[in-house]
Amino acid sequence: MTHTPRRRPTLDEVAERAGVSRSAASRVLNNAPHVSREKREAVLRAIQELGYVPNPTARALAARQKNVVALVISGEAPSIFADPFFARVIVGASAALEEAGLHLMLCLAASDRSRRGLAELLHARGVDGVMLMAVRENDPVLAIVGEAAEVPVVFGGRPVGDEPPWYVDVDNAGGTRQAAEHLLARGRQRVAMLCGPLDTRVSRERYRGYREAMILAGREPLSPVCGDFTEPGGAFVMAELLERHPEVDGIVAANDNMAAGALRALRGAGRAVPGDVAVVGFDDLDVARIADPALTTVHQPIQALGSEMARMLAALIAGEEPSPLLLPTRLVVRAST
Amino acid sequence: MTHTPRRRPTLDEVAERAGVSRSAASRVLNNAPHVSREKREAVLRAIQELGYVPNPTARALAARQKNVVALVISGEAPSIFADPFFARVIVGASAALEEAGLHLMLCLAASDRSRRGLAELLHARGVDGVMLMAVRENDPVLAIVGEAAEVPVVFGGRPVGDEPPWYVDVDNAGGTRQAAEHLLARGRQRVAMLCGPLDTRVSRERYRGYREAMILAGREPLSPVCGDFTEPGGAFVMAELLERHPEVDGIVAANDNMAAGALRALRGAGRAVPGDVAVVGFDDLDVARIADPALTTVHQPIQALGSEMARMLAALIAGEEPSPLLLPTRLVVRAST
C-alpha cells in the first residue's frame, strides 16, 4: 500500500493567493511585526481557504529548532521502565511540554544498540533538549549525553557524581528521615532500612535520611540491606534481615514495591503488620493503597517531577536560566504503621 | 545560557575533502550503487576524519521521511496512561522500532488541547506513521487520525466500530472464556463477571468470552456489572454485586486491577478467597503476583503487542502489506482459584 503523497499547499502558494510576497506570508505565520492589517488578513484568509499547514521539517531546517525534546530513561534492562513511576513522570512532562509547544520523544537507553541510536540522535541534533532519568554510577549514557549534547540537558534526580547544572530532584533524604522519625515516634525500638541499589544517588540519599533520623534520636542505624526496587527483591531482603535481626519492629523501605515485598515476607514469617513490625514505603504509588495492610508511605510528587523537568527544559531552550529544583515529600500515614 | 551552535561539517565539505562530488558522497552515505570502490573509501575516510553526522532534518525535508512514528494513547484522562500496561507496550514497541531505525514520539491525547496538537502533528506530516491505542467509542481522536492521517495507522486493540485495516489485538474473548471455563471446571456454581467500561471493544469482547463459556456450559450468564479498570472501581462493583447476588462463588474480572479491588471488597465482606469465592484477573501484571492471595489471571503478551504493532507499522512504512494480528492469551493459575 502506497500512501497518497497528496500535494499540500506551500507558503508560496498562500502568498500568491493572498497577493503578497512570501516574506509577508511568513511574517503572518510567525505573527511577526511589520505587516499591514490588510495583508495580514488576506494571508490568513488564503491559509484558511487553501487549508495550509506549515511543514515542520522545513521549518526545523531553516530555524534550526525542532520543537522536539527527548526523555531518555537509562537503566540496563528496559524493564525498569515498567515501573509505574515513569508513567507518572511522563504524564506530567507531557502536559508541560504541550504548553510549551514541544513534542516528546521517548528513548529507552537500555541496550548498547539503543544507546548508539541515542548518540546519533543527540549528535545529529535531532532534538532541542534532553530530559535524563535513572542514570546510574558510571552510566554509559552519561558519556553520550555529555559528549554529544550541544543541547541543554535536565536531569530527573541527580546522578551519583557531580551535580549537573540543571536538575529536578525530590528531597529523598528528607522523606526517609520523616519516615524513620515517624516510626520512632510511635515507639518502635529497632528500625531498619531496606535500601535500593547503592550505585544510585536516590538510594544513597534515602539511606542517609534514615541514618540521620536514627542518629538524631540517639539510636544506632543498622547497616543498609540492599534490594533492587522490586517486590520480590523486597521480600528477599526482608527475609534476610529477619534472620540477621529478628528483633526489628520497624522498617523503612526504599520504595513501595520493596515495602510490598516486605509485607509478604513478614506475613510468611508469621509477623503481624503493624502489630509486630511497622512498615513504611516510599513513592505513594497505587501499590501502596492496594497493599494489605495499606502502606504508610512517603509521598513524592512524581507528576510534578515530570512537569518541572519539562518546564525547566523549555526555559533553557528559550534561552532562560532556570535554577535546579528540589521537590518536597510528605508522609502519608495508612494502616501499616 | 546560549548553547554553542558549533559548526558541523556538511556533506559538501565531506565531498570536497574526499575530492568527489556531493552526489557521490550522498550515494555513499545511503550506500547506493554507482560509486567506485576508491571514491567510496575516500568518502568514508573523509566522514571519519571530519566526524561528519548527517543532519536528519535536512534529510527528512528532502526525502520526505522523518523516521519518526507516534504512539498515540487516547483516553479522557491522562491518568489512564498510569496503567503499567502501557509501559510494557512501550518497552516492546521501543525495541522493535529501534530495529527498524525509527524513533518514538509519545502523544497522550487526553485534553482537547493535546488533541489539537496531535491533529497538527499528523496534518503536518510530522511523523511517518501512527500507533493508536485505547480509543473509545466516538473517540474524537478517531476523527483526527482518520481525517488528517495520510500516513499509515496501526491500532493496538480494535476500536468499537469497524475493524481497521491494520491492528494488533489480543484474543480477549478467548481469554475470559478460558477463565470462566476454569472456574466452572473447578466446580463453581455461580460465576459472575466484573466488566470494564462497555464503550470499549476490549470490555465487550471480554464479556463475550465469559458469556460464551457460560452458555456452552449450560449456565445462565449474569448481566455485566461495569467498573472502570481501576482497583477502587473493582472494589465498588464487587460490593454491589455481592448485594445483588450474594450467592456468587466465582468472579471473572476484566483486569487485574479490578480483581485486586474485588479481593479487597470480598475481604471486607468476610468472604474467603478462594474458599468462598474464586477470582480470576486479566493482564498478568505485577499486581497479580503481589495480590493476596496471588491472582489466577489471563496472561496477555503485552510487550509482544507493542513490538508487533511497531513491526507492522514499520512494514507499512516500508511499503509492505502486513496482515492484522491476533495474539493469544493463556491462563496462569495461582492462589485465588
Add this chain to the structure above:
DNA sequence: TTGAAAGCGATACCAC
C-alpha cells in the same frame, strides 16, 4: 559511473 543542478519548504537578512 559521474556530477551539475533543481528541488524540498520554510526562515532571515537586507536593501528599499
Add this chain to the structure above:
DNA sequence: GTGGTATCGCTTTCAA
C-alpha cells in the same frame, strides 16, 4: 512596511 534573495543540508533527477 515590503519583498527579493541567500540559506538551511540533503536527495534526486538527468544529461553526460
